[in-house]
Amino acid sequence: MPNIAFVSPKGGAGKTTAALLLALGLNARGGRVAMIDSDPNKPLVHWANLPGRPPRVTVHPAPTAEDIRDALREAQRLDPDWIILDTEGSVRGAMAFTALRLDLVLTPLAASQLEALQAIKAAEMVRQFGKRAGRTTLHRCLLTRVPAAVRPKALRLVVDELRASEIQLLDTPLIEKExxxxxxxxxGGLEGLAEVGQSGLAAAQANAAAYVAAVLALLDQAKTSEAP
Ligand SMILES: Nc1ncnc2c1ncn2[C@@H]1O[C@H](COP(=O)(O)OP(=O)(O)OP(=O)(O)O)[C@@H](O)[C@H]1O
Ligand SMILES: [Mg+2]
Structure with missing residues (x-):
């Protein structure tokens, strides 16, 4: 059962959105997904309370650090195929990732220098924790909220900045989509959004599916390189 966490000390980076899109995408491929919402503002709990939640996507609140173990136990009882942890956008909140043994940590960021610095900080947190715990955790940054008409120069600056810190990006960015x-x-899921124009919705669905495929390909690749 792969465990994936969304981690960044930067508020509003796009963690919860990327976490939910991944959960919905994995569910669409037939997976049972348990989400742990460790943000005290409970954005995923709120989403789950709206109509349309796919029954095989569950949300387990962990509003304080002490609640994470219980939420994890509750999630595991459902025997999910995936566990996805969403963390709060603060340095303290981000540390919630240390409560789980993770297969992948994703750090969303927009294509700006400020966000790149915060993403580097997140990568460093994951790296340092891995060192202390004696295991390395797979980490990728994820460009998100990328405007459809993106300025290639801004994008290049961010990619170069991350690369200089030996941080890798997931292949597929998430576009800025209503x-x-x-x-x-x-x-609910994307398919239920009648109020978004048909063309906007189709593009969003295609982008979300490509992102989920990129995550799966990355995990596959990691598994293959781990195998003896
Ligand atoms: N790809 C996207 N397209 C359009 N809007 C987005 C996208 N990603 C995030 N947003 C919007 O940006 C805002 C912040 O996103 P989100 O809540 O996912 O970030 P977060 O990192 O979870 O924030 P926090 O640190 O507060 O938990 C929200 O209003 C969300 O709707
Ligand atoms: Mg959030």
């Missing part, structure tokens, strides 16, 4: 925002107002 549909991704709407999920948290309407509930």
């Amino acid at each position: 549909a991704f925002r709407q999920l948290f107002m309407v509930g």
